[in-house]
Structure formats: structure tokens, C-alpha cells
Amino acid sequence: MANEQLQEAVNALKKTKVRMTPQRHAILEYLYDSMSHPTADEIYKALESKFPNMSVATVYNNLRVFKEVGIVKELTYGDSSSRFDCVTTDHYHVICSQCGKIVDFHYPGLDEVETLAEHVTGFKVNSHRMEVYGTCPDCSNISKH
Amino acid sequence: MANEQLQEAVNALKKTKVRMTPQRHAILEYLYDSMSHPTADEIYKALESKFPNMSVATVYNNLRVFKEVGIVKELTYGDSSSRFDCVTTDHYHVICSQCGKIVDFHYPGLDEVETLAEHVTGFKVNSHRMEVYGTCPDCSNISKH
DNA sequence: AAATAAATTATAAGAATTATAATGTAAGAA
């Protein structure tokens, strides 16, 4: 299933002027296989053995390209590294305030919030993002000791 | 009204070990008066004339303190500067993808999302954050030309 | 197979934020 989505992403890219290079494919593959929310540096390190000469800039460049094409989203966290998330079905993130773990959960898109925001502010709204913060089970257990 | 909230914030700080300094008060005052979402640097520049010797570190230090006490929230935007928002009533933000303008809109807190996230992930959830993205009226008009 | 447009690499630069150490100051105690 991750493979199908990867294929879809590759096809989406072929429709644009974006060329398929080994590095680019590997980054995409890593994003879809890991199903996590890696930072640029995590991706870079993960592919180091396969591409010993790859530059960090390549990772950043490609992530920007993927964002522009709309197949990944960037999750920003202040001065710490951004994380990158494949765009799949409607989901949001729960983030542990202690350890930073990110877990997906599915929830229907909040269309009514978008609509209200449009009416109230006059913006032409096209998307939204939500993060829920709390303490993960692991960190809850630790604090009990 | 901004004044009352400022007073409340000052009182909240007095209950902790946090001392009230002129710089600290000025930063708080700016946050509550401006009712915008300034960056650390904007605050720094705004208070430059009043405190010619103030250090940027002071602004950052205080914003961190305010966050810890829970009177401001940090809004993060990748590698560009964070913005800081006074915690007042339940509201979310609409952000213009073209010019970056941020506008508040009120909406009841999405408690049901938090509850669902708790059940599904086992996290102990305590807050959430949502941003809606679109194009502001100004930028919509420009693109029509 | 040659041409060209795009991608990669290596490196340097930029910007936001934090750490450090010395100095200054708020607030409670004497």
C-alpha cells in the first residue's frame, strides 16, 4: 500500500517538469516507507550509506519540490527542524510535549471551520492544519515513578 | 480591556518567582496593547527607543518565561521567525499564503477532537492548535489584475 | 548521440535562537 502511494507520487511528478533521479526517488521512497514524520536531516542520514556523496541541500531541494507539487506537507516547530509528512488521507497529529513523539489520528476534515473562517474574515480558504498536544503513554508512565 | 488582561498577566506572574522588571513589563504591555502576533524581533525593535540597551536575548528569555507561565503561545513557521500570541479566549488563526497576514477568528474549542485523540492514541491531551490557510482579500484583489 | 535544461554537490552564507559569563537589579530579611 505504501508502494501504491509511492507510485502515485512518482506519476504525479512525471506530469510536471520534475525529473526522476535516484536521489529523488530514494527520498520519496523513504518518506512513504517510513510512514513517520522525518526531519530533513533524518532523511539525509538514512540515505547516507546508499548515497555517500549526497548533499543535505539535495534533501531540502527535493522536499521543497515535493511540497510544491503537493505530495508532502511541512510541519514546523519553531527553531527545531521541520518534519515532513506525506499527504494521504485526512488526519491530524498528536504531539507529546515531553518527548516530541508524533502520532497520527484520523478525523473527518473540519470543513465547517474553514467555511466559518471564510465568512468571518473574507479569506479564500483552502486548507487547515491542527495539532493536539499532550503526554504520550510512555511519558505518563515515567512520571508516575 | 487590554489593560485588564495585562494586569491579570502581571498578577499571574507575581504568584510565581518571576520578578517584574521594566523590560519585562514593557514586553508584556506591547503584547497586550498591539493585539497582533509580533515576532521577537518586532518586539525588540518596538522597544528600542524606550530601552536602548535592551538585548534581544532579553526578549527571547521573557517570551520563554511567559510561555512557561502560560500567558503567551508561540506560533511557529518553519525557519522564519516565531510569532507570539497572548492567550485569551478560544480562537484560531487564518493565515494568508501569499503575504503571511494573520487574522484571528473565534470558534468554540474543538473538545471532541481532543477526546477522540485521547481515546485513539492513549495520550493525555491538554490543548490543541489549528491554523487555516488561504488568500486574504487584499491578495485576492491583486491577483485579479 | 548531441544538445539543453534541470539536478546534484560542496561550500559558504544567512537568519533565528540559545548559551555563557559578567554585571546589574528586584524583593524579601535584618
Add this chain to the structure above:
DNA sequence: TTCTTACATTATAATTCTTATAATTTATTT
């Protein structure tokens, strides 16, 4: 009020994430 001390501020340097640049390489088109 003055003294004390723990907390704040300042100035500067360091760190970290990300982007820009220029030279080289490579994918696609002709």
C-alpha cells in the same frame, strides 16, 4: 531603610536549521 541574594539583563559568541551560489553531472529531448 539598607543588605543580601537570587534572579534578570546585557553583550557576545556559538549553534542550528535552511538557503544561495557556482561548478559539475545527469536526465530528457531532438
